Amino acid sequence: MEKRVTVKSERDEYRLFRSRAIVAAILVFIALLLVFVRLFFLQVTHHDYYTAKSKENYQKKIPIPPVRGLIYDRNGVLLADNHIEYVLEAAEDDVSDMKGSLKRLMQLLPITPLEVNKFKQKLRVNSRFQPVVLRQNMTENEIALFSENRFRFPGFKISVRMQRNYPLGSVASHLLGYVGRIDKKDLKKVDSNEYKGTTHIGKSGIEKYYESRLHGKAGYEVIEVDAHGKPQLKLAEQAPIAGEDLFLSIDLRLQIKAEELIKDYNGAVVAIDPRNGEVLAMASMPTYDPNLFVDGISYRHYNALRSNPDRPLYNRALQGSYPPGSTVKPMAALIGLNAGVVTPSSSVYGKGFFQIPGNRHRFRCWKKSGHGHISLNRAIYQSCDVYFYDLAFRMGVKRFSKGMEKFGFGQKTGIDLPHERTALMPTPEWKRKRYDRFWYPGDTVNMGIGQGYFTATPLQLANAVAIIANHGRRIKPHVLRAVRISRNLPEKLVTPEKLPSIGVTKLRYWNDVIRGMVNVVHGERGTARRSGAGAKYRFAGKTGTAQVFGIAQNKSYNASKLRKKLHDHALFVAFAPVDNPRIALAIIAENAGGGSKVAAPIARQLLDTYLLDPKENEKNDENIKKPSDSSPTLINANKIKRQKTEKKKPKRATN
Amino acid sequence: MNTGDFNFSKLLLRWLTSIDLVLVVAIILLIFLGTITLFSATGENQAMMNTHTIHLILATSIMLIATQLSSxxxxxxxxxxxxxxxxxxxxxxxxxxxxxxxxxxxxxxxxxxxxxxxxxxxxxxxxxxxxxxxxxxxxxxxxxxxxxxxxxxxxxxxxxxxxxxxxxxxxxxxxxxxxxxxxxxWLLATLIAGIIAAPLIFYFGMHDYQRQRVLTLFNPDADRLGSGYHIIQSTIAIGSGGVYGKGWLKGDQSRLDFLPERHTDFIFAVFGEEFGLLGNLILFSLYIFIIWRGLYLATKGEDTFARLLGGGLSLTFFIYLLVNTGMVSGVLPVVGVPLPLISYGGTSLVTLMAAFGLLMGMRKRKKRSNH
Missing domain, CATH: 1.20.58 (Methane Monooxygenase Hydroxylase; Chain G, domain 1)
Known part of the structure; x- marks a missing residue:
């Protein structure tokens, strides 16, 4: 059995096997060499590619949003800052019983089903390790309640976030604008890398215009994550750089005063420092609280703002196109003088109306009896319509429009705020395009008194008055006064941008027109003489009363019989002091009636507020009270009175 | 009386002589490399390492027993x-x-x-x-x-x-x-027939998931999170290892769980990531050495049966290696074949070690002919 005899040749079989084994050994080597070549390809020639891929796998860059820059007024009063907000949040992976926890949380805290739904929705979208906010703006009470019961809600925690805050509420809201949650449209406009961690972006006003300065530079944190996205450790970090702090040219004292004075009307006030183009105040009424927008305005609030017929969201100072009325007469006079159409001494006979030769239509003067023989000076301070009908008619529309455009009408001033309107300085071409009609000479006549198609924004008016105050020197109006890059560095002033001067070269013309404007307020028969009375400085002004609708040839304007919306707009423009102007302003109060009655007194109060040193006023008050020291009872009475009044006053109203 | 003692020493002697020291040293080296890689791949899991040790003891015992089986x-x-x-x-x-x-x-x-x-x-x-x-x-x-x-x-x-x-x-x-x-x-004919048959097998002889694996090989990105995921992650692991590797226990792909099946079928990627091309050179040298030694031992077989079986087992070991490394490095479709002597798992380890035992035991024994 052990050695079976076969026909096989052991030796041959051994040889056969050995040769096969050698071939196999060679083939094995070749096959494994091929695999090794593949390894070489992966580990040497494509090493960099796979290293990058590997890093892509496990390195996650987490953006750290920068702190938004603060906004101050020119004196360093805070207008917009960031305050700390407490939120309740949780990551899906950290909560074992999400359903039960939410149910118990709703019993503990006033969490609405809407908040819960939003939370659940975000949980689904976000990574399981990323915390999602359940409740924002936790009150102290809520925080305390939660902290006591925190053991019942493993995984839920209170976190701190920065939220934009406007401490003064509605003050200067149109100017400041507001921030809101970033949407897809916003992201298209900015470097999305810089905004990865940012939740809010400037939506209007300064917040929007200077978004790039306010936002700052995002930082980041590189962390190591595993395949499930769970963070392991921090690999690198780059701190964010806070946004720049902005100092606006706004004088908060003047701004608040302006808002107070026009709060009963829809309207706007714009005040500019003619020396450098700094906007000192820009008020628009009615207004709104920008804080409402910061964390997503509720539908109810937004709808209320949107559907309000007074349009509180709309910045009348920049966007309101109003017929400027008689406030443009000084500018009209200047271009008339420069064109040689009128001279300072020439006069026109005002018989209460103006007629184009060969036409029976009467362009009426506000004074039915007429001004009689009237010169330029008196035409301004008495606001004679006929004089300016005649001036515009004789200049012709082309020369008139061109001249007025030099004062900035019909074009943007270029102020550093978004959504500025051009309003309208009409031309025959414009009318043909807009209405497909010819230009009538009557259209030109109406423009002479700032009516007809001619409209202007309050900002344009204030700017035009500033140009007069400057004798034709033009400076672009602007709101940003200074910038502070870091808290440790001094703020850097913004250089005003000078524009080419107006081509009215004769100093005399300026003086003649300004004399007329001074007489408006200081002259015995000036239209706003009551507002000029008792002023401690001399100022120049011009009233305006703009018709909102046309009155038929044979009818007269009777406010009591008209709906409020059809009442005249009251306008006033002014600059002061006359010899060294420091402030130029324009006021419009919609449907408020006459400019001299409503707008001029407001202007006077604003000029007083700005030009008279408030400290001096206080000193004067004290001086008056000091002699009464001798009488103790009186002191006490006074003290009590003062304390009472001080208590009533809100903090910001310092004078 | 003392036959037991005598028998015992005789048995020990038989064991010692039946072992091929060269092959055993190579295998020990390989198992050492495998064990440290496994330690990294399991995330330094002590329990799994204990099990692995038991597997090793079991497999070694079976190998030693197998050496005693004659052709x-x-x-x-x-x-x-x-x-x-x-x-x-x-x-x-x-x-x-x-x-x-x-x-x-x-x-x-x-x-x-x-x-x-x-x-x-x-x-x-x-x-x-x-x-x-x-x-x-x-x-x-x-x-x-x-x-x-x-x-x-x-x-x-x-x-x-x-x-x-x-x-x-x-x-x-x-x-x-x-x-x-x-x-x-015939061999050539079989090869050609195989090439012709491949598409037929692909379309008619495969399950959908198997077909998917083949397709994935040619374009892993087509199904990044599905069947392509394994290949993408293993090539990233190997490629990012570079020439010198990321170092023991420092493979990001394996450490952070990106590499699936990393202690079983895809352990080669862990090795490649942590020890780089140099490590691979050593690993492949060891493998080739073991295969060649196996073939050599087969030629020394007692008889035809011993030679044929020895040669077959040696080349099977090679196929394990080729299919596994080919699959992990992304040149062969994903097939469930472990990296021999390194992948975690007792079954294949026992089978492989038993095969080596048989291979060593079936040699012509000079001392036995003295007997």
């Missing part, structure tokens, strides 16, 4: 091992069709046991045994019968379905036929 005994057992193996494969299939779902295991008196694993040894044994009784080079009829002996269990395993094991079992049998003297022109 003659094995030749005699072949038919029975083969017959029971096929029987159990059929039982597994029946068990599967009786509603227990796809299964590779069978319970025998509380012992779980995988018949397909046994076939890795049983098939080459059977084929070698068959040829040992024939004149070599074999006739067409012999080759045909031998092929049947290979294909029947192979098809049974494919049915389970376990393509990886079927491939290994098939190649083990095929290599024995090759060593028996399969004519070169």
């Amino acid at each position: 003659e005994i094995l030749n005699r057992w072949s038919i029975w091992v083969y017959a029971f193996g096929v029987l159990f494969l059929v039982l597994v299939l029946i068990q599967g069709s009786m509603g227990k779902g796809a299964q590779r295991w069978i319970e025998l008196g509380g012992l779980r046991f995988q018949p397909s694993e046994v076939m890795k040894l049983a098939v080459p044994m059977m084929v070698a045994s068959y040829f040992s009784k024939k004149t070599l080079p074999p006739s067409f009829k012999d080759i045909f019968i031998a092929s049947l002996l290979v294909v029947i269990p192979m098809l049974l395993i494919v049915k389970q379905p376990d393509l990886g094991t079927a491939l290994l079992v098939g190649s083990a049998g095929f290599f024995v036929i090759y060593f028996a003297g399969l004519p070169w022109k």
Whole structure:
């Protein structure tokens, strides 16, 4: 059995096997060499590619949003800052019983089903390790309640976030604008890398215009994550750089005063420092609280703002196109003088109306009896319509429009705020395009008194008055006064941008027109003489009363019989002091009636507020009270009175 | 009286002489590399390392036992091992069709046991045994019968379905036929037939998931998170390892869980990531050395059966290596084949070590001829 005899040749079989084994050994080597070549390809020639891929796998860059820059007024009063907000949040992976926890949380805290739904929705979208906010703006009470019961809600925690805050509420809201949650449209406009961690972006006003300065530079944190996205450790970090702090040219004292004075009307006030183009105040009424927008305005609030017929969201100072009325007469006079159409001494006979030769239509003067023989000076301070009908008619529309455009009408001033309107300085071409009609000479006549198609924004008016105050020197109006890059560095002033001067070269013309404007307020028969009375400085002004609708040839304007919306707009423009102007302003109060009655007194109060040193006023008050020291009872009475009044006053109203 | 003592020392001597020290040292080196890699791949999991140690002890014991089996005994057992193996494969299939779902295991008196694993040894044994009784080079009829002996269990395993094991079992049998003297022109013809048959197998002979794996090989990005994920992650691991590797325990891909199956079928990627191309050079050198040593030992076989079986087992070891590294480095489709002697898991380790035991035990023994 052990050695079976076969026909096989052991030796041959051994040889056969050995040769096969050698071939196999060679083939094995070749096959494994091929695999090794593949390894070489992966580990040497494509090493960099796979290293990058590997890093892509496990390195996650987490953006750290920068702190938004603060906004101050020119004196360093805070207008917009960031305050700390407490939120309740949780990551899906950290909560074992999400359903039960939410149910118990709703019993503990006033969490609405809407908040819960939003939370659940975000949980689904976000990574399981990323915390999602359940409740924002936790009150102290809520925080305390939660902290006591925190053991019942493993995984839920209170976190701190920065939220934009406007401490003064509605003050200067149109100017400041507001921030809101970033949407897809916003992201298209900015470097999305810089905004990865940012939740809010400037939506209007300064917040929007200077978004790039306010936002700052995002930082980041590189962390190591595993395949499930769970963070392991921090690999690198780059701190964010806070946004720049902005100092606006706004004088908060003047701004608040302006808002107070026009709060009963829809309207706007714009005040500019003619020396450098700094906007000192820009008020628009009615207004709104920008804080409402910061964390997503509720539908109810937004709808209320949107559907309000007074349009509180709309910045009348920049966007309101109003017929400027008689406030443009000084500018009209200047271009008339420069064109040689009128001279300072020439006069026109005002018989209460103006007629184009060969036409029976009467362009009426506000004074039915007429001004009689009237010169330029008196035409301004008495606001004679006929004089300016005649001036515009004789200049012709082309020369008139061109001249007025030099004062900035019909074009943007270029102020550093978004959504500025051009309003309208009409031309025959414009009318043909807009209405497909010819230009009538009557259209030109109406423009002479700032009516007809001619409209202007309050900002344009204030700017035009500033140009007069400057004798034709033009400076672009602007709101940003200074910038502070870091808290440790001094703020850097913004250089005003000078524009080419107006081509009215004769100093005399300026003086003649300004004399007329001074007489408006200081002259015995000036239209706003009551507002000029008792002023401690001399100022120049011009009233305006703009018709909102046309009155038929044979009818007269009777406010009591008209709906409020059809009442005249009251306008006033002014600059002061006359010899060294420091402030130029324009006021419009919609449907408020006459400019001299409503707008001029407001202007006077604003000029007083700005030009008279408030400290001096206080000193004067004290001086008056000091002699009464001798009488103790009186002191006490006074003290009590003062304390009472001080208590009533809100903090910001310092004078 | 002291026969027991005598017998014991005789037994020890037999063991020592039956071991090929060169091969054993190479295997120990490989197992050392494998163990440290496994330590990293399991995330330094102590429990798994303990199990691994038990696997190693078990496998080594079986190897030592296997060294004592002579070519003659094995030749005699072949038919029975083969017959029971096929029987159990059929039982597994029946068990599967009786509603227990796809299964590779069978319970025998509380012992779980995988018949397909046994076939890795049983098939080459059977084929070698068959040829040992024939004149070599074999006739067409012999080759045909031998092929049947290979294909029947192979098809049974494919049915389970376990393509990886079927491939290994098939190649083990095929290599024995090759060593028996399969004519070169037939070999060539088989190759050509295979190339022609490949698309047919692809379209008609494969499960959807298997077809998907092949497609994935050519374009892993088509299914980044599905079947392509394994290949993408393993090539990233190997590629990012570079020439010197990221260092032991420092493989980001494996450490951070990006690499799936990293302690079993994809452990080669962990090795490549942590030890780089230099590590791979050492690893491949060791493997080639072991295969060549195996082939050398096979030529020293007692008889034809020993040579054929030894050669078949050596090349099966090579196929393990080729299929696994090819798959992990993204040049072969994903098939469930472990990296020999390194991947975690007792079954393949035991089978492989048993094969090495057989290989060493079947050599012509000079001292035995003295006896």
